[in-house]
Amino acid sequence: MQRYGIIGCGMMGQEHLRNIALLESASVAAIFEPDAGMRAAAAALAPGARMVSSVADVLAVEEVNCLLITSPNYLHLAQLEEIAAIRPLPILCEKPLFTDPADAPRLAALRAAYPAPIWVAMEYRYMPPVAHLLREAGAATGGIKMLTIREHRFPFLAKVGDWNRFNRNSGGTLVEKCCHFFDLMRLVAGCDPVRVMASGGQAVNHLDEIYDGQRSDIWDHAYVIVDFQSGMRAMLELCMFAEGSRYQEEISAVGPLGKIECLVPGPGRFWPAHLGEAPVPKVIVSPRNPAGPVELDIPVDPALLAAGDHNGSTFYQHQGFARTVAGLQSPEVSLMDGWWAVAIGMAAQESAITGKAVDFAAAPYAPGAARP
Known part of the structure; x- marks a missing residue:
């Protein structure tokens, strides 16, 4: 127990x-x-x-x-x-x-x-529509060559002491918010990244927010491109002033045989009541031959939806962690996985600031480069 x-x-x-x-x-x-x-x-x-x-x-x-x-x-x-x-x-x-x-x-x-x-x-690994995409992506695509993740969502929520309004506390938006997505990219690729290119900044949110005399510097949008050792390319499009969207996350994986997508709604508590029931997550498989998309609903247990904002994934994550505590398995998301997710976010922020691609062989915060 x-x-x-x-x-x-x-x-x-x-x-x-x-x-x-x-x-x-x-x-x-x-x-x-x-x-x-x-x-x-x-x-x-x-x-x-x-x-x-x-x-x-x-x-x-x-x-x-x-x-x-x-x-x-x-x-x-x-x-x-x-x-x-x-x-x-x-x-x-x-x-x-x-x-x-x-x-x-x-x-x-x-x-x-x-x-x-x-x-x-x-x-995000454990959201039912994302987990379905991960299971089926190899067969649906014939080997993923391009992976695109789009998150159009609400601004950062208020936190105790407003700690998440500052890069120095959060690590920056591409670390705090987006390491989930960089983890998914690396999981899908099955290998490590080699370089990152990014553009991002603060366009709409938090522009006039001042806390203890300091202006918020947290970013609200970005594009990030990541190249992997296998040759797979991945892209993230983040917008945090798009809470009017029907789906919060849209993930697309494409290979020589076809495409698979998943559509994930945001937290149900934010869905406007006057629009009726919140959207149901979907997975769409689009083969090249014979052409013709097949759309699947991937409903989530209402009890799990009521327990949090992450489409039931927190529950499934704890089930896996319970097996780890019992000694039945190793962690499914290792410390190295978490480290790489942060390193990709840091490289993306560095690229966006400098206007230059970042090569991980030269990034001191990447795994391997920083070993004592």
Whole structure:
């Protein structure tokens, strides 16, 4: 049985709490959340959990046998290091693993020494329409040559202390928001990236937002192109001022035999009530010969939709993590996977700022380059 200790329990942490409650053999033993409002909300969702005052206090609760980190991005690496020094346990850590390119050597050291499994939370892998595309893409395409991901969504939500309004805290939009998509690209490619080209910036959102005398610098749109070792090319189109869209994510994979797409709606709580029922996720397979698209609905269990904003994926992720805690499997999203996802985002931001392509062989924050 998983008896979770939870470190940070704001908006995303509370989604995890609702999904842990749906598991058959899991409970929450301890929660560390310093914000009073979020702590009260977490306590209401997990009334049996002990509310404690630090990471060390979570680790001191004897019945805790696994950990979930859902704190602000810039705290993740230091908290992983603190856990490693006190009581290493299996960890499910929300993305991103780190936010400062200079901290890559610290992550390398942690990876080399940590004795228990670390699973990096990449919910998009587990969304039912995305998982269906991943299973069927090889047969539908005959081998993916081009992968396109488009996310048209709502602006960043308000977070405690407005930490997500600044690149220094979040790692930047292409790390904070988009490492999910870079993880999908690398998963589909089955190999590592070689270079990134990007263009992005702040066009509409947060332009007039000032916090403690500092103007928000978080980006709201970008294009990113990633070349992989296999020759596969991938592209991300991000727009965070397009919440009027019917679908939030649209993913397309194309190869010599045809194309497969998935269409994923955004959180149901944001769907306008006057438009009726929220859209159902879809997968569309379009063979070249004989030509003719086939459209499939991929419905998601309503109980899972009600438990969070990620189309049921958080629940499925926890099911896999439970098997890892039980010693039945390795993490499906390894620390190396999480590291590469951050490195691609950092390279994309570097490219957008400099106007130059970034080669990973020369990127000091990429895996391999930063090993101690």
